Amino acid sequence: MSAAPAVGTAHTAQQGRDAFRAYLREHNLPVTAQRLVIAEVIIGSAEHLSAEEVTQVLAERGEKAGTATVYRTLDLLVRSGLVVERDFGEGFRRFEAARDVPHHEHLLCTMCGAVQEFRDERLERMTTIIAESHDFARQQHRLVIQGVCAACRRGERSPRPSSSTSQPQPNRDSSR
Ligand SMILES: [Zn+2]
């Protein structure tokens, strides 16, 4: 593998779509418009989306895709290596575009559900030191810091519902 850049480079939505099309063809899987649009949505996004949010984005774009199709396609995207699956212990999975960053960690806001990313070399070194002190050959680690984001602490965001039901549109005027 070549040296990793400081900041991860993401595929563009179009590159993601093309790469997924190539993957589907290679594996003799049907190339459908729905599958390609789902690839475009998730790979073109910098967010950590749940399957439900992907379905929502598709609906906003006027694309109809059933939940089963979305789940199946996301699983295929994970298998293709274009998308990474995350489990932050929320009771549902999230998906993010794979990038050429070696490793990063996450901060999860338990109020609004926003996810921030960070990478800290000190933490990377620390996990190696801890593993070595336990005579352990370190392979990988995951860290999710749960807490309340700055916007929520300032009262600027409404909390998400406790279930994974769809959220109200943040930008829509509720006074009409
Ligand atoms: Zn928040």
Ligand SMILES: [Zn+2]
């Ligand atoms: Zn991430």
